[in-house]
Amino acid sequence: MASNTDKIVCRCEDITESEILEAIAQGAATADEVKRLTRAGMGHCQGRTCRRLVNQMLAKALGQKPEDQRPITQRAPLQPLTIKALAEYKEP
Secondary structure (H helix, E strand, C coil): CCCCCCCEEECCCCEEHHHHHHHHHCCCCCHHHHHHHHCCCCCCCCCCCCHHHHHHHHHHHHCCCHHHCCCCCCCCCCCCCCHHHHHHCCCC
């Protein structure tokens, strides 16, 4: 449970430092495992703002260098389409 002084690591999903550390304590050893346990990196920015912090926290907890950690897997952002664009779409 987050305290009032707990730092936000993932702003999109409101994931705190203590939640990340709890996921690591539960056995998460990669950024993707932290992502699955906490949703850090699943928000609108797809980890662009939190992936560096998650990697640093993982590396420190596991006694590694941050560059040894693979970053959070990113998904291509979705782009909204108009109904008109959908109606006019023709398969190649």
